Amino acid sequence: MTRTAYQKTKRKRNLWIRYLNTKDNSDYQQYIKARNEATHANRRALRDFESKIAQESRHNTKTFWNYVSSRRVVKGSIPDLQDPQDNLHNPTLMYADDTKMFSLKKQRLIMDPPNTTTLQQDLTRFQSWANNMGIKLNPTKCKTMHLGRSNPLQEYTMLLDDNTQHHIMTTTEEKDLGVIVDSGLTFSKHIQTQVNKANSVLGAIKHTFKALDPTAFLSLYKSLVRPNLDYASVIWSPKLKRDKDALEYVQRRATRLVTGLSGKSYEERLLTLELTTLEFRRQRADMIQMFKLVHGLEELNPAPCSECGRMIIQPALNVNNRGHDFKLQIQHEPGPRDNSFTRHATKNWNWLTQDTVSANCVNIFKNRLTKEWKNKPERYHYRFSY
Numbered sequence: 076m077t078r079t080a081y082q083k084t085k086r087k088r089n090l091w092i093r094y095l096n097t098k099d100n101s102d103y104q105q106y107i108k109a110r111n112e113a114t115h116a117n118r119r120a121l122r123d124f125e126s127k128i129a130q131e132s133r134h135n136t137k138t139f140w141n142y143v144s145s146r147r148v149v150k151g152s153i154p155d156l157q158d159p160q161d162n163l164h165n166p167t168l169m170y171a172d173d174t175k176m177f178s179l180k181k182q183r184l185i186m187d188p189p190n191t192t193t194l195q196q197d198l199t200r201f202q203s204w205a206n207n208m209g210i211k212l213n214p215t216k217c218k219t220m221h222l223g224r225s226n227p228l229q230e231y232t233m234l235l236d237d238n239t240q241h242h243i244m245t246t247t248e249e250k251d252l253g254v255i256v257d258s259g260l261t262f263s264k265h266i267q268t269q270v271n272k273a274n275s276v277l278g279a280i281k282h283t284f285k286a287l288d289p290t291a292f293l294s295l296y297k298s299l300v301r302p303n304l305d306y307a308s309v310i311w312s313p314k315l316k317r318d319k320d321a322l323e324y325v326q327r328r329a330t331r332l333v334t335g336l337s338g339k340s341y342e343e344r345l346l347t348l349e350l351t352t353l354e355f356r357r358q359r360a361d362m363i364q365m366f367k368l369v370h371g372l373e374e375l376n377p378a379p380c381s382e383c384g385r386m387i388i389q390p391a392l393n394v395n396n397r398g399h400d401f402k403l404q405i406q407h408e409p410g411p412r413d414n415s416f417t418r419h420a421t422k423n424w425n426w427l428t429q430d431t432v433s434a435n436c437v438n439i440f441k442n443r444l445t446k447e448w449k450n451k452p453e454r455y456h457y458r459f460s461y
Contacts (some may be wrong), residue, residue, distance in 0.1 A: 077123075080116040087113040120146035162200050163194040170252070174201070191229040202233055209283055218246045220258055253308050260411035262311035266318045273303040273325045289348055292333045300329060301353075306355045309364045316460050323352050323457050345455045347439060352457045359444065361420035366440050368433065369401050369424075388417055389427070399429040 076084075090106040168175045178194035205212050215235035221228050232240045248257040248264055255265035274374055276299050283331035284291070304322055313319050330344040331337045344449070345351065367373045373389060403421045424432075431447050434440035450453065 077116065077120040080113070080120040083109065083113040085188075097168045108245075110234075123225045136280050139287065145292050162204070163443075165197050167197070169199075173251075176201075191227065194229075198231055198233055201263050214241045214243065217243045219243045219412055220246055220249060220256070222258055222260065224411075254310055258411075260414070261314065261318075261376055262316055263313075263315065265311050266313055266321060269303045269306070270321050270325055272386075273444060274328075276303070277329050277332075284332075286334045293348060293350075296329055300325070304353055305356060308360050310417055312357050312361065312414070312416070312419055314419070319354060320459055321460065323459065326353055327459075328352070340456070342455050347412070351454050354457060355448075355451065355453045355455075358420075358453065359448070360422055362423060362427070362444055363415065363437065363441065364416070365420050365424045366434070366437065369403075369432070372437065398425060399427060399432045401432045 087106065087109040090102065090109045094106050095101040163176075165179075166177045168177075176194060176197055178191065200215075200266070200309065212233070214235060217233060219231055229246075230245070231243045233243060235241045248255055250256075255262070255268060257264055278296055280287075280299070284295075304325060313322065325343045330341065330348060330350070333344070333348065336344045336347060340346070346429055364373075365388075368375065389404040389406065391404050402425045403417075405421045405425075406415075406418055428445070428447060430442040432442055
């Protein structure tokens with residue numbers, strides 16, 4: 076704080092004390108004027124100080140580090156919330172006001188209680204924790220989703236405000252962070268929803284613009300249409316051919332809007348616009364995510380799961396002279412996990428070269444992957460089933 080800012084702040088305080096004693100309107104007006112002057116003076120002093128730090132940091136980086144280290148966060152009088160996961164047996168994910176609990180069907184030991192029992196106990200403990208912390212839960216908005224073919228379909232309950240038991244509703248699909256998850260993990264409902272959104276936007280563009288040159292089309296398509304078809308594709312990458320066709324058909328229809336390209340084939344339009352097929356983009360996104368997992372760039376625990384003993388990614392047992400040093404096992408997962416990320420991405424990952432997978436950072440990996448997949452057939456060619 077500069078001397079000028081200090082004097083104006085002190086004058087503001089004195090005028091406020093005088094107004095409290097006199098309750099006079101003129102004193103209040105003087106206080107308002109002094110308050111504004113003090114606010115501007117403090118902001119100006121802070122701006123000048125930060126500008127000085129920035130100038131000095133060009134020649135001495137320790138200046139900025141000392142400035143950052145000197146800023147301490149004052150802990151308020153409100154106590155921190157106790158972590159509810161300390162008393163829960165099953166894995167729990169919490170994000171904002173959304174909480175998800177998971178329970179595996181298999182028991183680790185014969186003497187262990189069934190996981191359906193521990194999940195019900197965790198629900199009771201979590202509700203008690205929420206009540207103690209003053210957090211109001213609405214059991215009517217809670218839902219249960221059963222995964223797996225041989226799931227026992229156990230019902231779970233929670234207490235309402237009148238201490239009556241409420242049976243939690245069972246659902247086959249639920250939207251989580253923008254992705255519709257279904258009990259079969261096919262993501263067909265999510266894909267259809269995103270296709271409908273993209274087609275709606277595409278229809279609006281078609282009725283708004285009578286003609287589109289390549290530059291205008293690419294700007295509109297990449298910013299308004301394609302994000303609906305790309306978001307979180309690592310999670311919901313389609314397995315069924317009809318879902319792949321539905322996604323690709325949106326881009327095929329969109330490229331026809333460009334003036335002079337409607338008579339050309341889909342592959343020729345992609346080459347002219349320098350676009351790739353959506354299937355190629357999904358495969359590329361899978362490789363980028365796999366690179367982050369293999370090199371520990373994601374906040375995921377690589378250790379085996381304490382419940383089932385599985386790892387997210389498992390190194391290959393026999394690494395021969397072909398390929399690279401980061402090969403992974405292709406995990407065979409029957410049932411809903413048959414099209415999981417680690418299953419459909421491992422094959423392409425194992426075919427990459429040593430130079431590509433040993434990149435130092437993600438950007439270098441992207442550049443090397445682009446060069447390696449420059450002539451990949453799926454880049455511009457897609458075979459529709461109809």
